Amino acid sequence: MDINVNDRLGLINSYMILAYCYLLPGLRFLIAASKLWAKPLGLNEPGQTRGSPVTRTR
Numbered sequence: 881m882d883i884n885v886n887d888r889l890g891l892i893n894s895y896m897i898l899a900y901c902y903l904l905p906g907l908r909f910l911i912a913a914s915k916l917w918a919k920p921l922g923l924n925e926p927g928q929t930r931g932s933p934v935t936r937t938r
Contacts, residue, residue, distance in 0.1 A: 897911070
């Protein structure tokens with residue numbers, strides 16, 4: 881679940897991804913697999929935590 885405050889692009893982006901998933905049913909699996917891959921690497925962090933950057937680089 882995502883919570884957006886004063887950010888309409890987040891909601892629009894969610895609707896766009898949903899529309900893509902209706903067009904390409906296999907996309908749901910690809911998105912889930914990529915999230916499972918990214919989470920242990922710390923790449924699936926939605927925001928900052930104690931001074932770390934939003935996106936980590938290697």
